[in-house]
Amino acid sequence: MQDKTALVTGATSGIGRVTALELARKGATVIVVGRNESKAREVVSAIQNETGNERVSYLLADLSSVSATKALSEEFHRKFDRLDVLVNNAGAIFMTRGETVDGFENTFALNHLVGYFYLTNLLLDTIVASAPARIVSVSSGAHSFGGMNFDDLQGKEKYSGWRAYGQSKLANLLFTYELARRLEGTGVTANALHPGFVASNFGRTNNSESTLQRIGLRMSQVMAVSEEKGAATSIYLATSPEVEGVTGKYFQNCKPKDSSKASYSQADQARLWQVSEQLLQINATVPPVKSASSTAAPVLETAIA
Ligand SMILES: NC(=O)c1ccc[n+]([C@@H]2O[C@H](COP(=O)([O-])OP(=O)(O)OC[C@H]3O[C@@H](n4cnc5c(N)ncnc54)[C@H](OP(=O)(O)O)[C@@H]3O)[C@@H](O)[C@H]2O)c1
Secondary structure (H helix, E strand, C coil): CCCCCEEECCCCCHHHHHHHHHHCCCCEEEEECCCHHHHHHHHHHHHHHHHHCCEEEEEEECCHHHHHHHHHHHHHHHHCCCCCCEECCCCCCCCCCCCCCCCCCCCHHHHHHHHHHHHHHHHHHHHHHHHCCEEEEECCCHHHCCCCCHHCCCCCCCEEEEEHHHHHCCCCCCHHHHHHHCCCCCCCEEEEEEEEEEEECCCCCCCHHHHHHHHHHHHHHHHCHHHHHHHHHHHHHHCCHHHCCCCCCEEEECCCCCCHHHHHHHHHHHHHHHHHHHHHHCCCCCCCCCCHHHCCCCCCCCCCC
């Protein structure tokens, strides 16, 4: 990974922190994305100390905010000229419904619309220009809880934290499969994964759980795997020669696996892409697909109306 640059979102905790650490250990230039400056600074210096790799830095953004995510991408473009690995990892569950500064439901915004879909599209020009490159999106087995409720995507009529979370993780797969198709021929791969049930900070932030839910989560985390184990598939997809050129797949324990039937609906994949563009008021014109060598022109035009 010596000549590679990798950006990991949600790298201030849990699976993302271990992913960033191991990418740095393998010699990559690593960009830790966090939302809390003191935490990000601490993680960067811990990774530098542990790996001896000085090429670790951080960028900050609330990845549920459109303007903050756009500002992060602008800062990235000012500071870096390549991106070989993007790990979309930042995510959370929100037990009570809330809205972001842009008026989107929190789970949908952070776990799909802004944190994964928008960020990826904003960085795609550099990713395609750096091909061969990889986009790795952390989904979850919870994606199989149900389907996409396109009539009430943001839980305005009926909200359940787990339902919203499951739907957002299904969105990660629909997005990955559509993205992989759109990127065919560019040398950029897009894959998704389930990290397992991991003893991280997941479910402990946002202060929205009831006492009962908190106790339930603590008890169930006794059965959870370590953050190191949880990060293994992200690291594998980001670095292993075994998955060179492999795209549009779902992995668990470093092995490909079938995802839910709903995730393979090409109609829903295309619909989610279109709805996401409409909600963001952008025109994320990935493709017409070009080969990596012919991508002199940007593949993405984003214009927030
Ligand atoms: N843990 C599991 O059992 C499990 C299972 C399946 C899938 N996953 C998925 O794995 C991914 C990582 O979760 P984790 O278990 O490592 O949880 P975690 O320890 O809570 O880490 C989540 C990361 O996301 C960041 N984040 C949260 N909200 C953010 C926001 N608005 N803007 C920017 N960053 C934000 C957090 O920042 P702070 O450090 O500032 O809080 C943290 O770095 C998530 O996508 C989750 O859905 C986890």
